[in-house]
Amino acid sequence: MSAEPEILQVEASPRGVVMLTLNRPEVSNAIHQDMIDRLGAEFARLGRDDSVRAIVIRGNGKHFSGGADVRWHGKRPPEDSKAPPLSVFQLCDNIRTMPQPTIALVHGGCIGSALGIASCCDILIASHSAFFSIPEVRIGFSPGIDSSKMFSRAIGVRNFRRYAMTGQRFSAEDALRMGLAHQLVEPHHMEKALSNQIEEILLAAPGAQRKAKAMADALNPPLPEAVKDIGHLFVNPLATPESVEGHKSFLEKRKPNWYPRR
Numbered sequence: 001m002s003a004e005p006e007i008l009q010v011e012a013s014p015r016g017v018v019m020l021t022l023n024r025p026e027v028s029n030a031i032h033q034d035m036i037d038r039l040g041a042e043f044a045r046l047g048r049d050d051s052v053r054a055i056v057i058r059g060n061g062k063h064f065s066g067g068a069d070v071r072w073h074g075k076r077p078p079e080d081s082k083a084p085p086l087s088v089f090q091l092c093d094n095i096r097t098m099p100q101p102t103i104a105l106v107h108g109g110c111i112g113s114a115l116g117i118a119s120c121c122d123i124l125i126a127s128h129s130a131f132f133s134i135p136e137v138r139i140g141f142s143p144g145i146d147s148s149k150m151f152s153r154a155i156g157v158r159n160f161r162r163y164a165m166t167g168q169r170f171s172a173e174d175a176l177r178m179g180l181a182h183q184l185v186e187p188h189h190m191e192k193a194l195s196n197q198i199e200e201i202l203l204a205a206p207g208a209q210r211k212a213k214a215m216a217d218a219l220n221p222p223l224p225e226a227v228k229d230i231g232h233l234f235v236n237p238l239a240t241p242e243s244v245e246g247h248k249s250f251l252e253k254r255k256p257n258w259y260p261r262r
Contacts, residue, residue, distance in 0.1 A: 029063060053206060116150050172184050
């Protein structure tokens with residue numbers, strides 16, 4: 001019997017560039033707890049390694065990632081139903097504060113929690129065919145605290161309100177216009193664009209580079225009080241009647257049956 005494929009492929013080059021590839025292409029690289037844990041462990045390890053000069057995160061298959069694995073939410077134990085889902089939030093914060101430059105290489109869909117992860121990276125290179133969304137409200141969930149914090153900073157509050165409240169998809173061109181993406185390239189030029197960006201990173205002195213990144217963080221401090229104030233909004237996705245209906249409709253492949261509030 002063949003071994004299960006690695007859900008996260010890790011490849012390091014002799015020049016200190018590490019490639020992290022999400023590897024669940026059969027489910028559009030949907031993010032579940034095992035993926036979160038594996039990413040967290042790798043970023044923690046790489047952050048302690050001074051020989052690492054840059055970290056790239058990308059997806060295998062047709063998409064960067066379709067976001068949280070909704071089927072996984074249904075498998076959470078009942079006792080966790082009131083616990084805020086901080087795991088991906090903590091992962092995003094760890095990525096944001098990595099000492100080395102981080103690059104998100106995005107093709108296909110970049111949805112929900114995956115958008116939060118991509119937003120945390122210092123540089124985002126997207127294919128012209130890439131698309132983005134935080135669609136949680138369409139299945140009765142609150143947008144994740146991870147994607148909300150970093151995505152809203154990347155595109156601004158007014159743009160965030162539009163896409164968080166509607167869940168609508170936006171294009172790579174929109175991502176560039178709003179400041180989320182730094183560069184758009186044709187799909188067949190993705191590797192070349194990544195190579196060029198890595199060369200630019202490697203021209204800089206690593207110590208000075210880390211100080212520049214720390215300076216950027218100091219100029220844009222974290223929002224602990226804001227996160228604390230809105231933490232009650234981010235309950236387990238299956239803790240409200242709307243989210244139960246939305247989750248059920250997703251699994252049954254039908255439109256959710258919303259009802260007017262009275």
